[in-house]
Amino acid sequence: MNQPASAYFLEERHDPNETHTLSVLVQNEPGVLARVIGLFSGRGYNIDSLTVSETESQKHLSRITIVTTGTPMVIEQIKHQLDRMVPVYRVVDMTITGRSIERELAMVKVRGGGDHRVEALRLADAFRARVIDATTESFVFEITGNSTKISQFIDLMRPLGLVEVARTGVAAIGRGPEGM
Amino acid sequence: MTDKSHDPNQMTGAAMIVRALRDHGVQHLFGYPGGAVLPIYDEIFQQSEVEHILVRHEQGAGHAAEGYARSTGKPGVVLVTSGPGATNMVTPLTDALMDSIPLVCITGQVPTHLIGNDAFQECDTVGITRPCTKHNWLVRDVNDLAKVLHEAFYVATTGRPGPVLVDVPKDVQFAVGTYHPPRKSDVHVSYTPRVKGDATQIRKALSLLASAKRPVIYSGGGVINAGPEASKLLRELVEATGFPITSTLMGLGAYPASGKNWLGMLGMHGTYEANMAMHDCDVMLCIGARFDDRITGRVDAFSPGSKKIHIDIDPSSINKNIRVDVPIIGDAANVMGDLLQVFKAEAKKPDIKAWWQEIAKWRARNSLAYKKNNDIILPQYAIERLFEATRGRDTYITTEVGQHQMWAAQFYGFEEPHRWMTSGGLGTMGYGLPAALGVQVAHPDSLVIDIAGDASVQMTMQEMSTAVQYELPIKIFILNNQYMGMVRQWQQLLHGNRLSHSYSEALPDFVKLADAFGCVGLQALKPSDLDGAIKEMISVKRPVLFDCRVAALENCFPMIPSGKAHNEMLLPAEATDEATAAAFAGGKALV
Numbered sequence: 001m002n003q004p005a006s007a008y009f010l011e012e013r014h015d016p017n018e019t020h021t022l023s024v025l026v027q028n029e030p031g032v033l034a035r036v037i038g039l040f041s042g043r044g045y046n047i048d049s050l051t052v053s054e055t056e057s058q059k060h061l062s063r064i065t066i067v068t069t070g071t072p073m074v075i076e077q078i079k080h081q082l083d084r085m086v087p088v089y090r091v092v093d094m095t096i097t098g099r100s101i102e103r104e105l106a107m108v109k110v111r112g113g114g115d116h117r118v119e120a121l122r123l124a125d126a127f128r129a130r131v132i133d134a135t136t137e138s139f140v141f142e143i144t145g146n147s148t149k150i151s152q153f154i155d156l157m158r159p160l161g162l163v164e165v166a167r168t169g170v171a172a173i174g175r176g177p178e179g180m
Numbered sequence: 181m182t183d184k185s186h187d188p189n190q191m192t193g194a195a196m197i198v199r200a201l202r203d204h205g206v207q208h209l210f211g212y213p214g215g216a217v218l219p220i221y222d223e224i225f226q227q228s229e230v231e232h233i234l235v236r237h238e239q240g241a242g243h244a245a246e247g248y249a250r251s252t253g254k255p256g257v258v259l260v261t262s263g264p265g266a267t268n269m270v271t272p273l274t275d276a277l278m279d280s281i282p283l284v285c286i287t288g289q290v291p292t293h294l295i296g297n298d299a300f301q302e303c304d305t306v307g308i309t310r311p312c313t314k315h316n317w318l319v320r321d322v323n324d325l326a327k328v329l330h331e332a333f334y335v336a337t338t339g340r341p342g343p344v345l346v347d348v349p350k351d352v353q354f355a356v357g358t359y360h361p362p363r364k365s366d367v368h369v370s371y372t373p374r375v376k377g378d379a380t381q382i383r384k385a386l387s388l389l390a391s392a393k394r395p396v397i398y399s400g401g402g403v404i405n406a407g408p409e410a411s412k413l414l415r416e417l418v419e420a421t422g423f424p425i426t427s428t429l430m431g432l433g434a435y436p437a438s439g440k441n442w443l444g445m446l447g448m449h450g451t452y453e454a455n456m457a458m459h460d461c462d463v464m465l466c467i468g469a470r471f472d473d474r475i476t477g478r479v480d481a482f483s484p485g486s487k488k489i490h491i492d493i494d495p496s497s498i499n500k501n502i503r504v505d506v507p508i509i510g511d512a513a514n515v516m517g518d519l520l521q522v523f524k525a526e527a528k529k530p531d532i533k534a535w536w537q538e539i540a541k542w543r544a545r546n547s548l549a550y551k552k553n554n555d556i557i558l559p560q561y562a563i564e565r566l567f568e569a570t571r572g573r574d575t576y577i578t579t580e581v582g583q584h585q586m587w588a589a590q591f592y593g594f595e596e597p598h599r600w601m602t603s604g605g606l607g608t609m610g611y612g613l614p615a616a617l618g619v620q621v622a623h624p625d626s627l628v629i630d631i632a633g634d635a636s637v638q639m640t641m642q643e644m645s646t647a648v649q650y651e652l653p654i655k656i657f658i659l660n661n662q663y664m665g666m667v668r669q670w671q672q673l674l675h676g677n678r679l680s681h682s683y684s685e686a687l688p689d690f691v692k693l694a695d696a697f698g699c700v701g702l703q704a705l706k707p708s709d710l711d712g713a714i715k716e717m718i719s720v721k722r723p724v725l726f727d728c729r730v731a732a733l734e735n736c737f738p739m740i741p742s743g744k745a746h747n748e749m750l751l752p753a754e755a756t757d758e759a760t761a762a763a764f765a766g767g768k769a770l771v
Binding site for chain 1: 306307310311318335340494498500
């Protein structure tokens with residue numbers, strides 16, 4: 001099929017996409033998150049999940065965990081582009097190191113009565129979700145785990161009266177005694 | 181108790197800015213005053229070490245600073261006010277980011293307590309310029325100002341150079357605080373650009389180079405940025421290896437155009453021999469270039485049989501567009517120095533006679549040929565005559581963007597680095613005239629020529645007034661074809677010759693315009709006028725607008741057509757209407 005005439009090479013490459021979790025250690029200063037997010041939007045990279053918080057207040061260090069999807073070339077670009085930013089200390093690809101633990105926390109509100117209510121409690125127990133708020137017609141469950149497990153739990157709650165969900169996004173850390 | 185009023189390091193924020201400029205050896209600064217920078221202008225008024233050049237539009241200040249930086253290797257410095265002053269700087273900042281030009285831009289901002297209130301001439305300067313600077317800062321406390329200014333100069337000039345911006349609210353300019361001279365701890369510990377190349381990688385490169393049968397060196401703007409030493413080393417490397425060398429638009433002059441190994445520029449409008457050598461080579465040594473889409477053509481057909489070595493200071497340039505085999509991260513001069521040392525010690529010149537013979541056949545195609553004409557000035561001819569007239573002189577060339585830019589790159593022979601200022605990455609029409617101003621400020625006794633187009637030059641024409649004010653004898657050599665020539669060329673080749681809005685109707689009379697500005701207007705209407713008029717342009721010690729009337733419908737060749745590879749170039753001799761139509765048929769997309 002002919003493509004329209006253009007000033008640019010329009011054919012995209014079709015390498016398969018991969019999902020990677022990146023840990024980014026940054027100087028916690030005004031605008032640093034905007035820089036990181038702006039890089040992703042400006043260069044058309046995906047953000048599947050993003051969490052950020054100060055982790056060492058003495059040194060003003062924040063840790064950003066980003067889950068992103070792209071071709072291997074794009075993933076490599078993302079890491080280099082992040083790494084060359086002035087306030088970025090380190091970028092570690094947790095997926096490549098392969099020795100990392102990923103966790104996410106979600107709060108899941110379910111409303112209903114009778115059998116649905118009993119079933120929701122039973123499933124929560126099976127998923128090791130805790131009840132952190134309850135009324136006579138609702139529960140709020142707190143669940144921690146990897147993203148797949150949380151999505152599974154949410155899917156199961158849907159027919160049982162799911163009202164809303166708040167998820168933190170993924171936090172990741174390497175196994176073993178070494179830091180990043 | 182110490183009396184702070186006698187401490188010489190106690191001063192206002194505005195004074196700190198001027199002091200920091202002096203501490204960083206800044207002699208010239210380009211700017212435009214306004215409400216939010218008046219305290220700084222007041223300080224500038226009361227000293228004489230830093231000379232301020234008043235432009236007519238902030239964009240002009242930015243490009244002038246780029247020309248200054250590109251021709252000296254020193255950072256260009258700009259001072260503009262908040263709001264529109266800052267937004268007018270977005271184009272030059274982006275231009276400098278794309279072409280890795282060190283700029284330090286200081287912007288005024290509304291007082292800190294008004295930030296976020298939509299105050300008069302307020303804009304989110306750091307937000308707007310975040311994607312178009314290497315880094316930027318908003319300084320909310322006068323006691324942080326010295327540190328930030330020093331870091332700004334450091335970040336702009338180290339690693340891959342680029343523009344930085346420091347936004348200073350007006351109350352911070354008035355506030356009194358403690359200044360300190362530049363020191364190491366001013367810089368983020370996280371900012372550590374790599375300069376020295378990895379020795380193992382250099383060894384791998386060496387073994388590829390030593391066994392190459394069909395090598396090519398492809399150098400870029402990074403060699404210019406790495407300073408005169410890098411260009412010297414590049415010449416030594418070419419000499420030691422005997423390899424052919426081509427360069428990007430940004431890299432012209434690093435290796436002399438008269439050098440025997442020179443293939444000419446590569447890429448979309450590069451020479452046939454340069455592009456064919458890139459396509460057929462077995463080892464490619466890329467130094468300080470970034471495999472830009474104007475260079476590679478069709479990426480899946482780019483130099484299919486070669487092992488690629490890539491030297492670049494920016495890791496994000498590696499494997500961005502083209503996968504390379506041996507990446508070496510480091511400063512071009514540093515890595516070339518190491519590479520040259522091991523090459524001289526351990527390798528001998530590979531025998532590549534057969535390769536040179538092949539190149540000679542491509543050269544013989546004479547891809548820059550054009551039909552001479554005795555009645556109409558052809559743009560290529562105009563540049564050739566300009567080159568002849570300025571040869572051997574101390575000359576600097578800037579350009580705008582379009583056909584004239586490509587012809588200048590093809591037909592003007594650059595012998596030295598830092599002599600060629602052009603907007604490569606961003607392609608900013610209106611760059612060349614203010615850039616010429618900046619170059620002339622840095623080199624008051626040199627000949628500075630902006631090779632311009634009639635459309636581009638009107639974008640920043642107001643800066644002629646600056647040239648007159650500061651007696652900067654820049655020469656604006658306008659190849660006037662009454663079209664946005666490159667747009668017209670693409671419309672002809674890709675859009676059925678429907679010339680939508682590319683004709684410059686109502687062009688000003690450039691000679692009268694020169695008169696109105698108080699500079700010199702010259703005109704050449706036919707080939708026989710040309711040499712005399714150029715001679716006059718050079719001898720006049722005042723700014724000149726030169727209206728060189730050239731063939732209106734001339735196209736820029738050779739050219740890699742839509743969606744084609746390096747070995748499918750369209751040469752001028754073959755570019756009949758039929759061949760051109762066939763080459764672009766189906767317009768698969770590239771140009």
